[in-house]
Amino acid sequence: MNAVRHPLIPESHMIRQLVIKDWQLYQKQFAAYVVGLLIGLTLIGAARTWAFYAGGLILLVLLICVGGFAIGTSLLNERKEHTLPFMMSLPITQDGFFWSKVLANTTIYLVPFTIVVAGTAFVVLFTPLPDGILVWSMLIYGLLAMNFFISLGAALVIESEGWNIFVQIATSTLISPFMILLGQIDAIGKRIPTSEIVWSTPALLILSVEIVVMILSIVVARAVFRRKDSFL
Amino acid sequence: MTAPTIAQGDGERIHYMDNLRALAMLAGVVFHAALAYSVLVHPFWPTADTGNSVAVDVAAWFLHLFRMPLFFVIAGFFAAMLVRKRGVGGMLGNRFARILLPFVVFWPIVHLAMGWLTLHAAANVEHPSPMLAMITPWLADPNRPAAPPTLVHLWFLPYLMCFCILVWVVDALEIRAPGRWLRSMTPAVLSVAIPVALVLPLYAVPAPHPAPENLFPQWWALVLYGVYFAFGYQMFHRPELPGRIAPLAPFLLCGALIAYAGLYVLLQEPQGPGQDPLVHAARAFLEATSGFWMTLVCLVYGKRWLDRSHRFLRYISDASYWVYLVHLPILFAIQYPLLDVDWPWGVKFAAALSTTLMLCFTSYQLLVRNTLLGAILNGSRAGRASKKDDAASQSAAGR
Numbered sequence: 171m172n173a174v175r176h177p178l179i180p181e182s183h184m185i186r187q188l189v190i191k192d193w194q195l196y197q198k199q200f201a202a203y204v205v206g207l208l209i210g211l212t213l214i215g216a217a218r219t220w221a222f223y224a225g226g227l228i229l230l231v232l233l234i235c236v237g238g239f240a241i242g243t244s245l246l247n248e249r250k251e252h253t254l255p256f257m258m259s260l261p262i263t264q265d266g267f268f269w270s271k272v273l274a275n276t277t278i279y280l281v282p283f284t285i286v287v288a289g290t291a292f293v294v295l296f297t298p299l300p301d302g303i304l305v306w307s308m309l310i311y312g313l314l315a316m317n318f319f320i321s322l323g324a325a326l327v328i329e330s331e332g333w334n335i336f337v338q339i340a341t342s343t344l345i346s347p348f349m350i351l352l353g354q355i356d357a358i359g360k361r362i363p364t365s366e367i368v369w370s371t372p373a374l375l376i377l378s379v380e381i382v383v384m385i386l387s388i389v390v391a392r393a394v395f396r397r398k399d400s401f402l
Numbered sequence: 403m404t405a406p407t408i409a410q411g412d413g414e415r416i417h418y419m420d421n422l423r424a425l426a427m428l429a430g431v432v433f434h435a436a437l438a439y440s441v442l443v444h445p446f447w448p449t450a451d452t453g454n455s456v457a458v459d460v461a462a463w464f465l466h467l468f469r470m471p472l473f474f475v476i477a478g479f480f481a482a483m484l485v486r487k488r489g490v491g492g493m494l495g496n497r498f499a500r501i502l503l504p505f506v507v508f509w510p511i512v513h514l515a516m517g518w519l520t521l522h523a524a525a526n527v528e529h530p531s532p533m534l535a536m537i538t539p540w541l542a543d544p545n546r547p548a549a550p551p552t553l554v555h556l557w558f559l560p561y562l563m564c565f566c567i568l569v570w571v572v573d574a575l576e577i578r579a580p581g582r583w584l585r586s587m588t589p590a591v592l593s594v595a596i597p598v599a600l601v602l603p604l605y606a607v608p609a610p611h612p613a614p615e616n617l618f619p620q621w622w623a624l625v626l627y628g629v630y631f632a633f634g635y636q637m638f639h640r641p642e643l644p645g646r647i648a649p650l651a652p653f654l655l656c657g658a659l660i661a662y663a664g665l666y667v668l669l670q671e672p673q674g675p676g677q678d679p680l681v682h683a684a685r686a687f688l689e690a691t692s693g694f695w696m697t698l699v700c701l702v703y704g705k706r707w708l709d710r711s712h713r714f715l716r717y718i719s720d721a722s723y724w725v726y727l728v729h730l731p732i733l734f735a736i737q738y739p740l741l742d743v744d745w746p747w748g749v750k751f752a753a754a755l756s757t758t759l760m761l762c763f764t765s766y767q768l769l770v771r772n773t774l775l776g777a778i779l780n781g782s783r784a785g786r787a788s789k790k791d792d793a794a795s796q797s798a799a800g801r
Binding site for chain 1: 547550551564567568570571574575616617618619620621624
């Protein structure tokens with residue numbers, strides 16, 4: 171049975187409360203990621219080649235983990251620990267519940283994502299690294315964000331934990347082939363060692379596809395979610 | 403967070419902390435003005451003058467060893483006070499407004515101003531410093547690579563923000579052991595354990611330690627200033643600490659001076675690739691000892707002599723943040739033309755310092771004190787703050 175809106179409590183208030191609840195549950199893990207983020211950035215700032223690659227790798231792994239764990243904590247665990255029946259008793263509609271989850275997860279993900287993307291742009295633009303690598307890196311970050319939204323969309327509508335883990339692993343395995351693929355596209359790969367930042371047609375096309383898939387993941391998830399009879 | 407044994411800053415302002423913070427910030431202006439006449443940084447400082455002075459070197463570098471450590475102790479103290487009054491979330495919100503916002507606003511302005519002043523000086527100064535002379539041919543190259551931006555003298559703001567975020571991390575992860583460990587130490591143990599802990603980060607950099615101006619965090623600076631910040635944080639929960647350190651203060655002062663004398667002698671030994679590792683370890687130890695002991699001495703004598711409300715000191719305290727933010731471009735704008743003036747170094751130093759301070763304080767009075775900018779920097783409109791709001795505004799402004 172669907173929960174109904176309480177006449178005296180605005181839905182936006184409930185959505186806010188649920189976002190805060192998700193944040194509080196996730197806080198401990200996020201605090202650990204902040205430490206990882208600091209270690210990664212410090213390694214990059216150590217001005218040594220090995221430290222630069224180690225720091226970059228830490229940041230990349232962190233980005234994948236932040237999204238995966240946020241989804242796991244706020245959606246999958248809720249089902250596993252049977253807290254959803256409690257959520258159903260709250261004065262919130264299915265739509266409100268859906269958007270509270272999207273908002274909480276997106277906010278949690280976008281904070282480290284923005285820091286890492288900005289840090290990368292800074293390193294590329296203000297160090298001897300060739301500026302041409304910027305487009306390649308931004309497309310990879312685009313893929314990471316796209317993977318996050320696909321996993322989020324899946325977690326919102328697929329109840330099986332196994333399938334959700336499959337989606338997360340499957341999307342993560344795309345990263346290496348995608349990096350190689352980008353290197354083989356002349357308009358992107360051949361520009362990596364140059365000092366020019368060129369958003370060529372293939373680069374713009376890939377970025378557009380990434381953005382469209384991100385939006386579609388949420389749109390499709392919402393459409394499927396609305397057809398459900400209950401939250402469960 | 404652990405509850406303090408005695409409630410500090412509940413009803414009234416902790417004047418000595420305010421006054422010490424103001425003095426630490428003003429010491430920064432004196433230090434930067436003095437660097438133009440330092441022997442040690444003559445090859446690297448953009449406004450380095452021909453009138454080198456060993457006396458300036460001795461005094462300026464001694465000040466350098468404890469002015470920022472003291473500042474970070476005070477910042478940690480006020481962060482703990484804010485946590486107690488507003489909770490960790492409230493403290494973070496306040497720090498974002500008082501530290502991150504001013505940094506985001508002022509850093510680009512200061513950075514651009516410093517860049518422009520140096521370009522202008524490289525083109526116009528007839529007796530350039532070694533640094534200016536070195537960059538002039540590089541500037542003439544139209545295809546020169548862009549120099550990476552630095553945090554300039556505002557580096558302390560991101561580090562401070564970082565430590566405040568780490569307060570939240572420690573709270574969220576419920577890490578209690580380091581705090582308990584720091585609180586359990588007697589003053590005598592503290593005065594030995596902390597310098598020993600600081601040897602490693604100081605060993606990683608040349609002596610005297612440079613400013614961590616890189617845009618990416620430097621591990622040695624995180625450890626060095628993080629320890630001072632944590633010490634200040636714990637000091638809030640141990641209000642009796644300055645009193646317990648007081649009997650040791652004369653010995654700490656003598657010890658710090660002796661350690662600094664030893665350091666100054668060892669600074670004449672070569673540094674960098676091929677340096678003697680033992681000599682450098684000794685430098686790091688003496689630097690750590692002198693810096694920490696002088697910080698303790700400042701806290702003890704600050705509490706003894708500066709723990710009172712004084713109109714003048716309060717004004718200095720209110721203005722110090724603004725003065726520190728804007729002083730360096732003003733100082734450089736004065737010191738670059740002075741490179742071509744044939745005056746004794748003492749006169750140039752006095753002229754540059756007094757003119758910089760005069761311009762900074764005048765601009766504070768006209769542009770900041772009773773404006774929105776003042777409210778952002780100091781937490782409340784300083785001129786209108788009531789006594790009732792005094793303690794609250796102090797913790798809010800506490801950087």
